[in-house]
Amino acid sequence: MLIVFSFYFAKFHNGFSDTKGDWGTFGDYVGGILNPVIAAFAFYLIAETYKLQIKAYDLQKTELEETRKLLKVSTDAQNDQVKLAALTALFNSNLTRIGLLKSERIELLNGIPAYLRPQATDTRSNEDLTDFDAGGEQVFLKESIHIIKKVREINGEIQSLTNKNNELEQQIVDFLKEK
Numbered sequence: 001m002l003i004v005f006s007f008y009f010a011k012f013h014n015g016f017s018d019t020k021g022d023w024g025t026f027g028d029y030v031g032g033i034l035n036p037v038i039a040a041f042a043f044y045l046i047a048e049t050y051k052l053q054i055k056a057y058d059l060q061k062t063e064l065e066e067t068r069k070l071l072k073v074s075t076d077a078q079n080d081q082v083k084l085a086a087l088t089a090l091f092n093s094n095l096t097r098i099g100l101l102k103s104e105r106i107e108l109l110n111g112i113p114a115y116l117r118p119q120a121t122d123t124r125s126n127e128d129l130t131d132f133d134a135g136g137e138q139v140f141l142k143e144s145i146h147i148i149k150k151v152r153e154i155n156g157e158i159q160s161l162t163n164k165n166n167e168l169e170q171q172i173v174d175f176l177k178e179k
Contacts, residue, residue, distance in 0.1 A: 091168045094161045105154045108147050
C-alpha cells in the first residue's frame with residue numbers, strides 16, 4: 001500500500017486535494033491497483049488452505065485406516081482370549097467334576113465291605129452280583145449291589161469326562177500352536 005501511495009504522490013505531488021473528484025480518482029487508482037493484488041493473495045491463501053485440508057483429510061483417513069486395523073487385531077486377540085478362556089474353564093470344570101466324582105466313589109466304597117468292592121478285573125454283570133456267595137453262604141446284597149452299580153456309573157462318567165478333557169487339552173494345544 002505504501003508503494004501505491006508513493007507512486008500516486010510522486011506523480012501528483014501537489015498534496016491533499018479539497019475536491020471530491022480528486023478523492024474519487026485517488027480511490028479508483030488505489031482500488032484498481034490493490035484489488036487485483038489482494039484478490040490474488042486471497043486466492044493463494046484459499047488454495048493453500050485447500051491443500052492443507054486435503055493433507056489433513058488424507059492424514060485422518062490414514063489414521064482411521066490404521067485405527068481400524070488395530071481394532072481388528074485387538075478384536076481378534078480378544079476373541080482368541082475368550083475362546084481360550086472358555087476351553088480352559090470347561091477343562092477346569094471337568095477336572096472339578098472328576099474330583100467330586102472320585103470323592104463320591106470313595107465314600108460309596110467305604111460304605112460296603114471290602115470283599116464286595118468291585119475290582120478292576122471284575123467282569124460280573126449286575127445280575128451276577130445278586131447271588132454273590134460269601135464263604136459258602138448265600139447273601140442277598142441289595143444295598144451293596146445298588147452301591148456297586150452307582151460306583152460303575154461314576155466310573156463311566158469319570159471316563160467320559162476324562163475323554164472330553166483329553167479332547168479339550170488337544171484343542172487348547174492346537175489353538176496355542178496356531179497363535
